[in-house]
Amino acid sequence: MRDDSRLPTSPGFWRSPLRGPWFTSVLGLVLLVGITLLFVTGLVSYAAYNPDLSPVNDKTPDKGILGFYLFSWPTDPHWLYRLNQGVHVTLGVTLIPVLLAKLWSVVPKLFTLPPARSLAHALERISLLLLVGGALFEFTTGVLNVQLDYVFPGSFYPLHFYGAWVFFAAFVAHAVLKVPAAVRNLRRLREEGEPGPTPRSAPAPASAQELVSPRPDPATVSRRGALWFVGGGSLLLFATTAGQSFDGLRRTALLAPHGGADPGSGPNGFQINKTAAYAGITAARTDQDAWRLVVTGPTGTVRLSRSRLAELPLHSSALPIACVEGWSTSDQWWRGVRLRDLAALVGYEDDPPDVFVESLQQRGAFRHAALRANQVADPRSLLALYVNGEPLTPDHGYPARVIVPAAPGVLNTKWVARMTFGETR
């Protein structure tokens, strides 16, 4: 027999005795559940931006029917975005070893010749390419966005959003084709006894044999052991990421960019996304004499200094900051003027409308945001002047910032300069 095992296109090239239907099926079923959850939390996160409310909230104006499911993002429960995004990012990071192991387990199939035996086979292989490429793309863009803080200026949202749909279409096609076989594999192996310490003890039927090396090297670890190894990697990533969403545990989040110790201590000692210096906010523009909040509505425009604002009825609410990057703070005590009271100053006594909020900041995608009427109406939604009993520090948005229950951090505009009620651009 011809020895062609030096080429990856030959089955004999792939020698690991671990490859086989059991290993691939277990990992595949974990990903089926995990990635479905990633997709759903991703879609929910997208809706939380209220992209259909205003072009400034919408990073993907050409989404067309992909926005079919959008809904008005609620303000209850107030930790909704915190939970959703914590799950999305932490789960995504945790699944990385599982994804890599799964791809490793099927890599010989990518090299199989001939490239296509039939039209059906060709379609299956194209869907596989979209699946593998899509998965790598989504995990990579997600991780880079979290770790490197927007390496794709302005383009992360469209990349990750459209990538998710391409990937998910391929994922559904793949799952429909493969889940029955994965379940059958696992059931059969259960009946015949689970795979023993030597992997070759569980020969699979011909249909599932494709993954099994015809000339396996001797085993150095059992399939079950390899699975523990993958699971251990996931557990390690989980343990060094999850803490970014909990104030007491932040030190454990070694891998998360907003992990580590809480920045500074004291009332303003919680995470900062963009500092005042980064946003180009100077003391000259925020001091008592220079800064005015400009509020506009049907009855005209009012200009308020910070001390005038502080004389309006002030209210407190306990709300977190929860960023799309997955980190969040526990509830902080904010104190300031209700958004609906500001609406009332310019002609909306009863039903406050949507509002367009603009920052002093001159550049950057997050310098303005639109809030929906339900968010303005919520009595916990504030233009905050204080946090945890102290005036806001410059980095947290002094002189004033928006804080809205359940909203993504990006809608909580800092260094607010202007609010236009009844208009969202």
Ligand SMILES: Nc1nc2c(c(=O)[nH]1)N[C@H]1C(S)=C(S)[C@@H](COP(=O)(O)O)O[C@H]1N2
């Ligand atoms: N003007 C302005 N407001 C902003 C941002 C910004 O870059 N500019 N970043 C937003 C984002 S993405 C988040 S997560 C929160 C973070 O608030 P913090 O820095 O007080 O924790 O502020 C939001 N408000």
Ligand SMILES: [Mo]
């Ligand atoms: Mo954010």
